[in-house]
Amino acid sequence: MTAPQPTAQPPAATRGLVDEFRLGLDAPICLTWELTYACNLSCVHCLSSSGRRDPRELTTEECFAVVDELERLQVFYVNLGGGEPMMRADFFEIVEYAVDHHVGVKFSTNGTYIDAEAARRLAGMDYLDVQISLDGADASVNDAVRGEGSYDAAIQAMEHLKAADFGPFKISLVVTRHNVDQLDEYKALADHYGAQLRVTRLRPSGRGADSWDELHPTQAQQRQLYYWLLDRPDVLTGDSFFHLSALGDALPGLNLCGAGRVVCLIDPVGDVYACPFVIHDEFLAGNVRDAGGFTGVWRTSDLFTALREPESEGACTSCGAYDACQGGCMASKFFVGLELTDPDPECVLGNAEPLLAAVAAAGGPAPRPMQDHSRPGVPLPSPVTLKPTRRRG
Amino acid sequence: MTVPVDGVVALDPQVALRPERFGALAYHFGNRKLSFLKHPDLVAVLEAADGTRTVAELFAAAGITEARRPSFLAALETLERSEMVRITVPGTTQQATTQKDGAAA
Ligand code: SF4
Numbered sequence: 001m002t003a004p005q006p007t008a009q010p011p012a013a014t015r016g017l018v019d020e021f022r023l024g025l026d027a028p029i030c031l032t033w034e035l036t037y038a039c040n041l042s043c044v045h046c047l048s049s050s051g052r053r054d055p056r057e058l059t060t061e062e063c064f065a066v067v068d069e070l071e072r073l074q075v076f077y078v079n080l081g082g083g084e085p086m087m088r089a090d091f092f093e094i095v096e097y098a099v100d101h102h103v104g105v106k107f108s109t110n111g112t113y114i115d116a117e118a119a120r121r122l123a124g125m126d127y128l129d130v131q132i133s134l135d136g137a138d139a140s141v142n143d144a145v146r147g148e149g150s151y152d153a154a155i156q157a158m159e160h161l162k163a164a165d166f167g168p169f170k171i172s173l174v175v176t177r178h179n180v181d182q183l184d185e186y187k188a189l190a191d192h193y194g195a196q197l198r199v200t201r202l203r204p205s206g207r208g209a210d211s212w213d214e215l216h217p218t219q220a221q222q223r224q225l226y227y228w229l230l231d232r233p234d235v236l237t238g239d240s241f242f243h244l245s246a247l248g249d250a251l252p253g254l255n256l257c258g259a260g261r262v263v264c265l266i267d268p269v270g271d272v273y274a275c276p277f278v279i280h281d282e283f284l285a286g287n288v289r290d291a292g293g294f295t296g297v298w299r300t301s302d303l304f305t306a307l308r309e310p311e312s313e314g315a316c317t318s319c320g321a322y323d324a325c326q327g328g329c330m331a332s333k334f335f336v337g338l339e340l341t342d343p344d345p346e347c348v349l350g351n352a353e354p355l356l357a358a359v360a361a362a363g364g365p366a367p368r369p370m371q372d373h374s375r376p377g378v379p380l381p382s383p384v385t386l387k388p389t390r391r392r393g
Numbered sequence: 394m395t396v397p398v399d400g401v402v403a404l405d406p407q408v409a410l411r412p413e414r415f416g417a418l419a420y421h422f423g424n425r426k427l428s429f430l431k432h433p434d435l436v437a438v439l440e441a442a443d444g445t446r447t448v449a450e451l452f453a454a455a456g457i458t459e460a461r462r463p464s465f466l467a468a469l470e471t472l473e474r475s476e477m478v479r480i481t482v483p484g485t486t487q488q489a490t491t492q493k494d495g496a497a498a
C-alpha cells in the first residue's frame with residue numbers, strides 16, 4: 001500500500017508497531033479515495049475495472065463532507081485516484097478543499113489531462129503530490145498494458161510538470177513480467193525528470209484478474225526484483241512487496257497487510273472497502289452515506305472489526321518466513337481462489353503452487369471482481385501477444 | 394550529529410500530532426514525512442516543545458530518567474533529521490543540517 005516511509009525511530013514500545021497496526025487504529029493512515037470510475041484509458045490490469053462514470057458517484061458537496069470527516073479524524077493525506085480523477089469537472093475544487101482543510105493530497109493520474117495550464121495550477125498548490133502511472137520504460141512495453149498513445153501522454157504530462165517547475169513529482173510503475181527487466185532504464189527516466197520512482201505490485205484485482213496469469217513476474221524475476229529493491233531503499237514501493245522479504249532481509253517499510261486496519265478505500269460511490277485491491281462485496285464495510293459516515297464504518301463495521309482480530313492459523317503461520325512475509329497479500333489470494341489463510345499466490349518459497357494447481361484442476365471459478373465499469377465495446381490492449389506498437393518520437 | 398541536552402527544542406509549526414494507543418503519528422505537511430512516535434513520553438516531550446525549553450528540561454518534565462535518555466535522544470535526532478523538530482543551542486547560529494525535500498511549491 002502507499003504507506004508512508006516510516007522514519008520511525010524510537011524508544012522501544014511495549015508492543016511492536018506491526019502488532020499495533022494489526023489491531024487497527026482509530027483512523028486510517030493510508031486512505032485511497034477513488035473519485036470516479038470514468039477513465040479515458042482501458043489498462044488491462046486496472047484494479048478498479050474503470051472506464052465509465054457511475055451515476056451514483058459522490059457529489060461535490062458529499063466529497064467536501066468526506067474531507068471534513070477526514071480532517072476531524074486527522075487523516076493527514078489521501079491518495080486520490082480513479083479511474084482518471086482529473087476527468088471530474090470538480091477535480092481541482094475537491095483538491096483545493098482538501099488541502100485547505102489540512103488533508104494533503106497525492107493523486108494518481110495517467111497524465112492525459114495535465115496540459116501546460118493544469119501543470120501550472122498544480123505547481124501553485126501546497127501539500128500536493130502528483131503521481132503519474134507509467135508501466136514501462138518505453139512505449140512498446142507500456143502501451144501493451146495501458147493502451148496505444150498512453151506512454152506519449154504520460155511523457156507529455158511530465159514535460160509540462162517540469163516546465164511548470166512543479167518539483168519532484170512521482171512516477172509509478174506496476175511491475176510485470178515484461179517491464180521488470182527495464183527497471184534501470186525506468187529509474188534513468190525518473191532521474192531525467194527529477195522524479196521520484198515508485199514501483200508497486202501487480203494484483204489479480206479488477207481487470208487484473210484476467211491478465212494476472214500473463215503479467216505477474218516469474219519466481220526468478222521476483223528474486224531479481226527483491227535484490228534490486230534491497231539495493232535501492234530510496235525507491236518507493238508503497239510497502240507492497242513485503243512478501244519478497246521471505247527471501248532474506250526485510251525490505252524497508254511496513255511489512256504487513258494493512259487492509260481494514262490502517263488502510264482502506266473509499267470508492268467513487270462512497271463504498272468503503274478494506275483496501276483498493278479488494279473491490280468485492282466480501283470486503284465491503286459500508287458507505288460514507290451511511291448514518292455514521294466514514295468514521296462509523298471505519299470504527300464499527302463488522303468487516304473491519306473482524307479484520308482486526310488475530311488471524312487464524314494456516315499454512316503460513318508455521319512457515320519460518322512468516323514474520324517477514326506475513327503470508328502476503330489478502331487481495332491476491334482472494335482473486336486467484338485461495339483461502340485467506342493460504343500462502344500468497346506469489347509465495348517466494350513456492351508454497352502456493354500446489355494449491356494453485358488444485359484450484360485450476362477443480363476448475364472452480366475464482367471469485368470475480370465486482371463493480372465492472374469497463375467501457376463496453378472498447379478493446380483492451382493485449383499484453384499477451386505484446387505486439388510491438390509504433391514508437392513515436 | 395548528536396543532540397545536545399542544552400539545545401532548545403521546537404516542534405516545526407507544519408507538524409501535526411495524532412494521538413494513538415502506542416504514542417502518536419507525527420506528520421510534516423511540508424515535506425510529507427510521517428513518523429511513528431512509539432512512546433507516550435516522547436509525545437509528551439514533543440507537545441511541550443514550544444521553542445522555550447531545552448532537551449534536559451523537557452526530559453525532566455516528562456519524567457525521563459537518566460537510564461532512558463539515550464533512546465529518547467536517538468529519537469529526537471531522527472526527528473530532527475526529518476525536520477519534525479528544530480534543536481538550537483542558544484548562543485550559536487548553527488542550525489541542524491537538513492536535506493531539502495520539499496516538493497511542489
Ligand atoms: S508460506 Fe506463507 S509465510 Fe511462508 S513465504 Fe510463503 S507466503 Fe510467506
Ligand code: SF4
Nearest residue numbers: 257259275329330331
Ligand atoms: S490486501 Fe494486499 S493490497 Fe490490500 S492492504 Fe493487504 S497486502 Fe495490501
